[in-house]
Amino acid sequence: MSKKIGVLVMSYGTPASLDDVEAYYTHIRRGNPPGAEQLKELKDRYEAIVGGVFPLRENTDNQVLGMQNMLNEHTKDSDLEFVCYQGLKHAFPFIEDGVEKMAADGITEAVGIVLAPHYSTMSVASYIKRAKETAEKHNLPISFIESYHLHPKLIETLSNRVNAKLELFxxxxxxxxxxxxxxxxxxxxxxxxxxxxxxxxxxxxxSKAIAERANVPSWQFTWQSAGRTAEPWLGPDVLDTMQELAKEQVKYVLVAPIGFVSDHLEVLYDLDIEAQELATEIDMRLMRIDSLNTDPLYMEVLADEVIRKYKEVHA
Ligand SMILES: CC1=C(CCC(=O)O)c2cc3nc(cc4[nH]c(cc5[nH]c(cc1n2)c(C)c5CCC(=O)O)c(CCC(=O)O)c4C)C(CCC(=O)O)=C3C
Ligand SMILES: [Fe+2]
Known part of the structure; x- marks a missing residue:
């Protein structure tokens, strides 16, 4: 009999349909429904990228499946079996649902990982907190991977993607x-x-690791997709950076959204529509690297991290 290890795969979550955007946005706003104008603005952005069908959740579903296959590929000669469960921050199945399903399925040990490589108190830490609290209620031991932003295979695949687009330029x-x-x-x-x-x-x-590996002669870091709240968010924003570069006579820009691992709103709208529109206006050629989605190297990163954490707990 193989031993089943539950893997809680967490991410921000995306609505299931256009009709679901309101409930999703209300959850992001801690239960405060958005104003009609704010809601329309977000709905319009989703509409612009999905065109009626709503495929965004499939990206995450496919990543979770790909990761589970990779995990079991790596452990096929052992007595371990990994079973992945999704837990989303702002959409169904919520983080709590994922943990509860593991407990209901009789899982007695789990590892948690987030589909975002960089740790922050406002993202990864809050995911982990919710998972831990629910796991404690069910007496389910769970350990977490906090970040994997320098995993060699992550750097390798992102560098390859940067190189591919530099060659296209x-x-x-x-x-x-x-x-x-x-x-x-x-x-x-x-x-x-x-x-x-x-x-x-x-x-x-x-950024530095990719720039070195891909031999990038000229790079800088910029923020994107800041929230629409009264408090100041980290800048400069990508749109402002592009304007600055135009002043410096930079004509060719490759954006590498390394904080995101899949095609969603921030990539398909904020970069592919909004930033592209600005590029056209200021006569700049803008490209972006392809998102990781189910890239086998990314699946390996996730599988490696989970197995490493499992071994660490059992060392
Ligand atoms: C750090 C971080 C990541 C990356 C790490 C990670 O993945 O965790 C991320 C990813 C994502 N953010 C997403 C969507 C949204 N985020 C919002 C708002 C916010 N994001 C925040 C932070 C992050 N967000 C924060 C501090 C807010 C303010 C409210 C709050 O404290 O939560 C809003 C509200 C409206 C707006 O402000 O635009 C939306 C619609 C989607 C899904 C898109 C899709 O469906 O395709 C994804 C993957
Ligand atoms: Fe966000």
Whole structure:
């Protein structure tokens, strides 16, 4: 008999349909329904990227499946079997649902991981807190991977993606030196910096590692997708950075959203629509690296991390 280990795979969550955007947004806003205008604005952004069908959740479903297959590939000669459960921060199945399902299925040991490589008190820490609290109620031992932003296979696959697009620029007549690579990630409120949060440092480390490995001559880091709240969020925003680069006569820009692992709103709207529109306006050629989605190397990163954590607990 093999031993079943539960793997709680957590992510931000995306609505299940356009009709679901209101409930989703209300959850993000801690139960306060958005105003009609705010709701319309978010719905319009989703509508612009999905065009009626709503495929975004499939990205996460496929990642979870791919990761489970990779895990069991790695452990096929052992007496371990990994079973993955989804737990989302703002959508069904919620983090609590995932943990409860594990307990109901008779799982007696679990590992948790987030589909985001960088640790922050406002993202990963809050996912872990909710999972831990629910697991405690069920007496289910669970350990967590906090970050994996320098995993060699993560750096390898992101570097490959940067290189592929730099080569595409070269094919269209630009030199590598003329292309500015912009590493980007989801902005967070500025106050994380006074909280000793490692988020920004980890993002800089990932950026540096990719730039070195992919031999990127010219790069910088920028934020994107800041929330629409009154408090200040980390900047500069990618749109402002593009305007600055236009002033410096930079004509070719490659954006590498390294804080995201899948195609969703921040990539398909904020970069592919909003930033592309600005690029057209200011006569800049903008490309972005492909998202990881079910990239086998990314699946290996996730599987490696889970197995490593399991071994660490049993050492
Ligand atoms: C750090 C971070 C990540 C990356 C790490 C991780 O993945 O965890 C991330 C990912 C995502 N954020 C997403 C969507 C949204 N985030 C919002 C708002 C917020 N994000 C925040 C942080 C993050 N968010 C924060 C501090 C807020 C303010 C409210 C709050 O404290 O939560 C809002 C509200 C409206 C708006 O402000 O635009 C939306 C719609 C989607 C799914 C998109 C899709 O469905 O395709 C994904 C993957
Ligand atoms: Fe977000």
């Amino acid at each position: 070269e094919e269209t007549g630009a030199t590598r030196e003329q292309v500015r690579v912009l590493f980007s990630a989801h902005s967070l409120p500025e106050r994380i910096l006074t909280m000793g949060d490692p988020y920004r440092d980890q993002l800089m480390e990932t």
